[in-house]
Amino acid sequence: MTHVLVGDIGGTKTWLAVFDGRGELIRETKFESGAFERFEDALDAFSAGAPIAAAAFGVAGPVTPGKNGGREVHTTNLPWTIRESELRFRLQVPITLLNDFEAAALGSNLAESVVLQSGQVEADGPRLIVGAGTGLGKAVILPAKENHVLARVLRSEGGHVGFAPRNADDAALLAFVRQKAEEDHVPLERLVSGVGIATIYAYLTQSTSPKNDGEMDGAEVSARAAQGDPQAARAIEWFVQLYGSAIGDFALDVLPTGGLFIAGGIAPKLHAADPEGFAKTLLGAMRNKGAMAPLIDTTRVALITDERVGLLGAARAALESLKR
Numbered sequence: 001m002t003h004v005l006v007g008d009i010g011g012t013k014t015w016l017a018v019f020d021g022r023g024e025l026i027r028e029t030k031f032e033s034g035a036f037e038r039f040e041d042a043l044d045a046f047s048a049g050a051p052i053a054a055a056a057f058g059v060a061g062p063v064t065p066g067k068n069g070g071r072e073v074h075t076t077n078l079p080w081t082i083r084e085s086e087l088r089f090r091l092q093v094p095i096t097l098l099n100d101f102e103a104a105a106l107g108s109n110l111a112e113s114v115v116l117q118s119g120q121v122e123a124d125g126p127r128l129i130v131g132a133g134t135g136l137g138k139a140v141i142l143p144a145k146e147n148h149v150l151a152r153v154l155r156s157e158g159g160h161v162g163f164a165p166r167n168a169d170d171a172a173l174l175a176f177v178r179q180k181a182e183e184d185h186v187p188l189e190r191l192v193s194g195v196g197i198a199t200i201y202a203y204l205t206q207s208t209s210p211k212n213d214g215e216m217d218g219a220e221v222s223a224r225a226a227q228g229d230p231q232a233a234r235a236i237e238w239f240v241q242l243y244g245s246a247i248g249d250f251a252l253d254v255l256p257t258g259g260l261f262i263a264g265g266i267a268p269k270l271h272a273a274d275p276e277g278f279a280k281t282l283l284g285a286m287r288n289k290g291a292m293a294p295l296i297d298t299t300r301v302a303l304i305t306d307e308r309v310g311l312l313g314a315a316r317a318a319l320e321s322l323k324r
Helices: 039-045 084-091 102-109 166-180 194-208 218-226 230-256 268-271 277-288 290-297 309-321
Strands: 004-011 013-020 023-032 054-059 064-067 071-074 081-083 095-099 113-117 126-134 136-143 150-154 259-263 299-306
Touching: 004 102, 004 309, 013 039, 013 309, 023 039, 039 084, 039 309, 054 084, 054 102, 054 309, 064 095, 071 084, 081 084, 081 259, 084 095, 084 102, 095 102, 095 309, 102 126, 102 136, 102 150, 102 309, 113 277, 126 230, 126 268, 136 230, 166 194, 166 230, 194 218, 194 230, 218 230, 218 268, 230 259, 230 268, 230 277, 230 290, 268 277
Parallel strands: 004 054, 054 095, 126 259, 259 299
Antiparallel strands: 004 013, 013 023, 064 071, 071 081, 113 299, 126 136, 136 150
């Protein structure tokens, strides 16, 4: 039986797995990314358990041409450089490097999902996948005209476009972030991400309380919201509004008549905690696009609930590489 080694590599976790030739998961291990100086050290800590025929890795960072052939990625939130040429020499199998949302896009139609908004779907229309986690990712899938198979995935670093305030409250939040970061450019993912939830909470607490609780992560803010902290609840709501608005902007860029998929680690957790409230707030912000609101209204929106979506896409890429 053919086996392939795959990975979903982000700023928080490095998730390695082995799939068989039918796309079935054989084994997997999650590592804390910050525990390793190099990606290769994480590979050494993982046991494939069987000879592998190919490997593919979805990595959070821009994929660029490598100096020695193949592609390479300088990870956005880690001090790692991952090169196809070096991995090919190390593993002695075909290697495919993908942006993490390129991998998620390939896995989007294989992963379990929940429909947040029904809509019209064109089988050969482009699909959009967006997801917030440690950062904010985006990719577009262009299906082929024949047999409706995936023809191409367009990588993107759309999470690094500048944050655009929707109103005076957003403008005040942006000023707070600029002052804190001492930088003029504030990327969208600075606020639409796990760090963004913590940043919004820090802004709310410093503006209403003489004693700020200091830095914390998005999960801690969510826990405080669940315990009844009104400022934490407001931070979560504000984050979801910003998230929905960003998704709506991306949808206007692409017009995803093949469907819009929301991935990432944050949305499934917030949806599970309050399905109706999350969907109402997110979709309301998505639709707030003036004359273009009807375009958003007719878009099918699905929330991917399978956290292995990136692994599924990487496995698909690895298996496809064996056919070339």
